[in-house]
Amino acid sequence: MATFHITELAEGKPHEVHLCKDHAHAYLQHEEDTPAQSPNLAGVLAHQLAVGQTAEDLSKLDQQSCPVCGITFYEFRSQGRFGCPHDYTCFTSELEQLLLNIHGATDHVGKCPKRSPGLVARQTEMIRLRREMKDAVAQEQYERASELRDEIRQIENEASGE
Amino acid sequence: MNLDELAGKSGEWLKGVGPDSDIVVSSRIRLARNLADYPFVGKATDLDRAEIEKSLRKNVLDTNQQAGLSYLNVNELDSLGRQFLVERQLISREHADSEGARGVAIDTGERMSLMINEEDHLRIQVMHSGFDLDAAWERINSIDDRLEEKISYAFDARLGYLTACPTNVGTGIRVSVMLHLPALVITRQIEKVFRSLHKISLAVRGLYGEGSQAMGDFYQISNQITLGKSEEELIKQVADVVPVLIDYERRARDFLQREGHENLHDRVSRAYGILSTAQTISSEETMHLLSSIRMGVELRLLPELAMGQVNELFIQTQPAHLQKISGKVLDTADRNIARATFLRHHLGRDNTRGQHEEN
Numbered sequence: 001m002a003t004f005h006i007t008e009l010a011e012g013k014p015h016e017v018h019l020c021k022d023h024a025h026a027y028l029q030h031e032e033d034t035p036a037q038s039p040n041l042a043g044v045l046a047h048q049l050a051v052g053q054t055a056e057d058l059s060k061l062d063q064q065s066c067p068v069c070g071i072t073f074y075e076f077r078s079q080g081r082f083g084c085p086h087d088y089t090c091f092t093s094e095l096e097q098l099l100l101n102i103h104g105a106t107d108h109v110g111k112c113p114k115r116s117p118g119l120v121a122r123q124t125e126m127i128r129l130r131r132e133m134k135d136a137v138a139q140e141q142y143e144r145a146s147e148l149r150d151e152i153r154q155i156e157n158e159a160s161g162e
Numbered sequence: 163m164n165l166d167e168l169a170g171k172s173g174e175w176l177k178g179v180g181p182d183s184d185i186v187v188s189s190r191i192r193l194a195r196n197l198a199d200y201p202f203v204g205k206a207t208d209l210d211r212a213e214i215e216k217s218l219r220k221n222v223l224d225t226n227q228q229a230g231l232s233y234l235n236v237n238e239l240d241s242l243g244r245q246f247l248v249e250r251q252l253i254s255r256e257h258a259d260s261e262g263a264r265g266v267a268i269d270t271g272e273r274m275s276l277m278i279n280e281e282d283h284l285r286i287q288v289m290h291s292g293f294d295l296d297a298a299w300e301r302i303n304s305i306d307d308r309l310e311e312k313i314s315y316a317f318d319a320r321l322g323y324l325t326a327c328p329t330n331v332g333t334g335i336r337v338s339v340m341l342h343l344p345a346l347v348i349t350r351q352i353e354k355v356f357r358s359l360h361k362i363s364l365a366v367r368g369l370y371g372e373g374s375q376a377m378g379d380f381y382q383i384s385n386q387i388t389l390g391k392s393e394e395e396l397i398k399q400v401a402d403v404v405p406v407l408i409d410y411e412r413r414a415r416d417f418l419q420r421e422g423h424e425n426l427h428d429r430v431s432r433a434y435g436i437l438s439t440a441q442t443i444s445s446e447e448t449m450h451l452l453s454s455i456r457m458g459v460e461l462r463l464l465p466e467l468a469m470g471q472v473n474e475l476f477i478q479t480q481p482a483h484l485q486k487i488s489g490k491v492l493d494t495a496d497r498n499i500a501r502a503t504f505l506r507h508h509l510g511r512d513n514t515r516g517q518h519e520e521n
Contacts (some may be wrong), residue, residue: 041328068201069205081327084202088318103387104390108323110394113315159199
């Protein structure tokens with residue numbers, strides 16, 4: 001029998017409930033009936049995951065992690081916060097439905113910075129490079145660390161030289 | 163910036179001036195921004211946080227030199243100082259309660275505050291007195307433009323500005339208007355109003371972001387969504403309902419005056435009587451009674467009081483303000499006494515009429 005794992009965020013603290021299918025529906029139905037409550041991220045996410053996933057799917061999904069900042073999907077859904085800008089790319093398939101549920105849209109309209117998005121994406125790579133450099137130093141792989149440092153400097157120069 | 167000096171003054175947004183300022187206390191816009199080359203605050207190491215703080219602090223101060231910003235290192239402030247900034251709406255409760263390198267830059271008029279290392283790396287806030295969203299947008303947009311020349315923000319061509327929480331992604335904008343709606347509360351129409359606002363995806367919160375049981379009958383109306391609509395559209399969405407709410411509130415006040423002028427006048431006079439003579443009073447009771455007084459001022463039942471003066475009392479009778487003003491840490495019982503003393507002094511029954519500080 002399928003079990004549904006629902007994470008609620010109340011006052012910023014995650015609270016997990018495990019329910020069978022019927023109870024999950026009743027639980028979420030009850031949530032929707034609460035009047036004058038604005039939808040929150042955790043509620044929307046819980047609803048979305050409860051409807052679409054079995055326990056196995058969910059546990060596989062939970063283990064996925066971002067190559068740039070290392071956050072797992074489980075961490076994201078229990079905290080309701082992403083770890084770095086790249087998570088939006090990394091978890092894009094789960095995010096699509098979540099954004100639709102929250103905003104009713106998936107594409108930005110409005111102000112854009114004048115900088116090129118390509119360079120901005122390169123800069124986000126620096127998060128991973130710095131993390132790897134720190135690990136390399138910790139493991140005394142100094143040659144690797146210095147390669148990484150050069151790569152970071154190169155991006156820094158590109159950014160300041162535009 | 164000296165917090166003790168700040169305590170006796172009030173920010174420009176409390177002045178009770180600007181369009182429809184009898185009902186609309188303030189108009190506020192906030193933008194959430196992140197640096198492209200660092201993890202979001204939750205995943206940032208102590209070193210990352212320190213570097214983010216250093217870089218943003220420099221760029222914020224450099225690009226706003228004409229505004230005369232003061233920078234406060236929130237991490238080094240004591241809890242009273244942090245609470246004090248929350249009461250003045252200059253930092254969020256989350257910013258006050260979190261840990262690690264973080265700060266806030268504030269201009270002398272307290273119209274703008276730039277929080278560093280809150281939920282996002284940067285939260286820019288502009289707050290104006292009265293119903294004045296267009297001017298607030300113009301100001302915050304230009305602050306953002308100037309910063310954008312120096313900083314690479316985390317931005318995606320399809321999703322827009324990337325934020326720690328997906329509820330802010332896209333424009334990263336939160337537009338909120340704070341209204342004082344005592345007559346809608348008295349006539350029990352407020353819940354109905356909220357339900358209709360939720361239907362058009364607007365959020366309603368209290369003065370300090372609390373739920374529906376708002377202190378002092380202050381309600382903040384803000385946009386719920388941030389993606390898929392432009393900044394101007396999102397501002398318009400909030401701006402369009404404000405005149406409707408103002409109209410409802412004015413009608414409810416007319417109704418109360420017409421149907422029971424004595425009752426309304428009695429309510430205002432009793433509130434004034436208690437606040438100007440009490441010897442000890444809680445924060446909750448103060449907010450409740452000040453709300454009646456504020457309405458009384460608008461209905462010209464208390465000609466000796468000015469709107470700005472009453473607005474200030476709401477903030478200055480908050481716990482951290484009272485302690486800053488009296489210059490010492492006070493427990494709840496002592497705060498209640500200090501609050502009553504402060505109110506008697508400012509509402510003119512302590513033989514000190516006319517000695518209000520000119521702010």
